Amino acid sequence: MRIIAGKWRSRIIDAPPGRNTRPTTDRVREAWMSALQPELPGSTVLDLFAGSGALGLEALSRGATAVTFVESGGPALRVLRGNIAKLGAENTSVVKSDALKYVRELEPFAFDLAVADPPYGQDFASTLIRLFLERPYAHMLSVEHGAAEIIPEADGARTRRYGDTAITTIPAP
Numbered sequence: 291m292r293i294i295a296g297k298w299r300s301r302i303i304d305a306p307p308g309r310n311t312r313p314t315t316d317r318v319r320e321a322w323m324s325a326l327q328p329e330l331p332g333s334t335v336l337d338l339f340a341g342s343g344a345l346g347l348e349a350l351s352r353g354a355t356a357v358t359f360v361e362s363g364g365p366a367l368r369v370l371r372g373n374i375a376k377l378g379a380e381n382t383s384v385v386k387s388d389a390l391k392y393v394r395e396l397e398p399f400a401f402d403l404a405v406a407d408p409p410y411g412q413d414f415a416s417t418l419i420r421l422f423l424e425r426p427y428a429h430m431l432s433v434e435h436g437a438a439e440i441i442p443e444a445d446g447a448r449t450r451r452y453g454d455t456a457i458t459t460i461p462a463p
Contacts, residue, residue, distance in 0.1 A: 291344055293377075294320045296351030303373040305342050306366040314344065314407055314434060318452045322405075323348050325450070325459070326432060329403050330354050336428055338389040338406035338418065343370040345405045347379060356381040358401070360389045390417055396427040399462065404428035410436040419444065419460065426462035433458055 293301045294316060314322070323330075323345075331353035337346030338360050346357035359374075359382065361367050367386055374382050385392060389406065404427060408414030415435035419442045422431045435441060437456040441449075449458040 291342060292316065293344075293348055293351050294323060296348070296353065298347070298351040298377050301377060303342055303344060303347065303376065304369050306363070306369045314455075318434070318455050318457070319344060319348060321450065321452065322432065322434070322457050323352060325457070326403065326405075327352060329430060333402035334358075336360065336393075336401040336404040338393065338404060339408040339414070340370055340384075341366050341407065343373050345407060346382070347373060347377060349403070349405070350379055350382070351377075354403075356383075358383045358385060360385045360387055360392045362386060362388050390414070390421070393418065393421055393427045398425055398427065399429060401428040402430070404431045406431070406433040408433070408435070410439070415439060415458075416441050419458070422460065423463055429462050431460050431462075 291303050291305050333354045335349045335354045335357045340359035340361040343359050346359050415433050434457050437451050437454050444460045447460045449456050
């Protein structure tokens with residue numbers, strides 16, 4: 291995997307071993323982060339189901355000021371911390387927690403932008419969206435999910451499809 295754009299453009303980062311983590315492809319991540327580019331400079335970002343940290347690190351590379359990574363898996367946490375160190379990323383925090391539990395405890399609008407790449411087929415994307423609509427934990431949520439997954443409707447939501455992957459971005463209600 292590599293960082294697509296910004297100050298760390300083309301730098302290689304590691305992915306967690308095994309099949310428990312499904313990294314977002316470079317093509318999808320490039321389209322996703324390009325769509326979010328206007329929101330990134332100067333923003334505080336929450337990276338949920340962080341895995342390798344590719345989304346949050348890409349956001350930092352493109353001008354975000356701080357990123358909080360939330361991940362619960364031990365192997366993914368080791369890779370995430372290694373990727374942060376490899377890039378010399380500053381203004382980061384790593385939280386070992388279940389992402390759904392973490393967002394339930396956040397104050398409203400704790401972050402400018404929340405990005406999430408949860409496992410497909412386990413209703414995590416829908417749950418994150420429902421929690422966001424009930425009590426926005428960021429000014430905007432952008433979540434990857436299976437294109438066939440049924441997710442809650444939300445005013446202002448935009449969904450872009452990339453094969454069997456979809457990215458839905460929702461402004462806070």
